[in-house]
Amino acid sequence: MKVVKTIQEVKDAVQVWRAEGQDIALVPTMGFLHNGHKSLMDKARKENDKVVVSIFVNPIQFGPNEDFATYPRDLEHDRAVCEAAGVDLVFAPEKEEMYKDGFCSFVGMNVLTEELCGKSRPCHFQGVCTVVSKLFNIVTPDRAYFGQKDAQQLAIIKRMVLDLNMNVKVIGCPIIREADGLAMSSRNTYLSAEERKAALILSQTLDLAEKMAKEGGYDAKSLLNALKKNIEAEPLARIDYVEAVNVLTMKPVEELSESTLVAMAVYIGKTRLIDNRMILGGEQ
Template sequence: MKIAYTVEDVKSQVRQWKKEGLTVGLVPTMGYLHEGHESLIKRAVAENDRVVVSVFLNPTQFAPNEDLASYPRDFEADTKLCEGAGAALVFHPEPSEMYAEDACTFVDMTAVTKELCGKSRPIHFRGVCTVVNKLMNISMADRAYFGQKDAQQLAVIRRMVRDLNMNVEVVGCPIIREADGLAKSSRNTYLSEEERKAGLVLSQAVKLGQKLVAEGEKSAAAVTGAMSELISAEPLAKIDYVSMVSWDSIEPVETIEAPVLVAMAVYIGKTRLIDNFIYEG
């Protein structure tokens, strides 16, 4: 496995692979990798000849009051996980390598970013879309892999690829959970032991929502209301949102008539956790 720190090093290697007729998979990450990331890399390895994993803590998707400075980092552990999962190349650039000093170009989407996380993190998806677009261009990937835990991100990137006619297939992969149900997240390391237990209320709310929908409940308000009530009973939990939206447009829905995304963001102490489920019908 190779480690590249510059855009040109990645492009040079990928051009060689393309000359050989090999397919390339991309797994974009912000580092501090866990089993969720590992599952994406293994899926990419199974479906492509070579896999590029980017380990880049992207500053443009963090607001000044967010956790860029404190976000966990362990590049040595990340490289071991990537190598063990079968990646061919890890791209680990500095921000100055990704963004020129006078850079003024962004990918700014509207319709699918204004709900859910976009409400409380208004600059987030502009940063995500811009860096993912750049990583897709740099890696010349045939396929790019994203986890369903960040379901709005997955929907946003699929729409970006469609709208811009990009030559890459976006592959969504299932949420990977701890044995007790908590969705795997690099931010779980922020949680104290008491907060870690309290965080289980998110996956419990997911199960409740799935049960109600499976039993025939069609009202978005009834489903999200029951989930919110369950979460609110946890003293350490503070709800950012619990919402049901169209899985295609990320627009709020009142009743289930087509595939929907039921998503939540909840503060456990100071840590913001997300979880969701998709009902395809």
């Protein structure tokens, strides 16, 4: 496995693989890798000849008061995780490699970015679309793998690929959870022991949503009122949003169906965590 820091080194490797008729997977990450990331690499390894993992904490998807400076980083740990997963190439560029002096070109989107995280993080998805577009242009993968924990991001990237005629198949992979149900996230490391216990309110509330939906007789408004009440009973929790949306459009729904995604962002102390679930068994 090679670890490279320049765009040209990635392009050189890809050129050789293409000449050999190899197909290529990309797993974009911001590093501080955990088993959720590894599950993406494992799937990519099974389905492709070559696997590239990018490790880049993308500054343009963070707002001015967010955690870019403190976002956890550990390249040596990440390198070991990638090597164990059979990754062929790790692309770990510096900010200056991805965004040259005078950089002023961005990829934006309407509609899908206007709900959920887009409301409280207005520049976030422009940053995501821009960096993912750049990575697709650099690596030219046949397939790219993203976790379903970031359900809105997954829907946005799929739509971007469709709208801009990008020649890559975007594959969503299931949320990986700790044994007690907490969705794996690099930001979980911010939590104190007390906050870590309190964070279980997210998955417990999704369990409640699934139970209520399967029992029937609940419209979305009634469901959401019950979910918010459940979260508000946890003293360390503060709701950013709890919504029931169509999984493709990210627009709020009035009636629950198999295309309904219940998504939430909740602060546990100062740490903002997200989670989601298709509550009637539909697919993301």
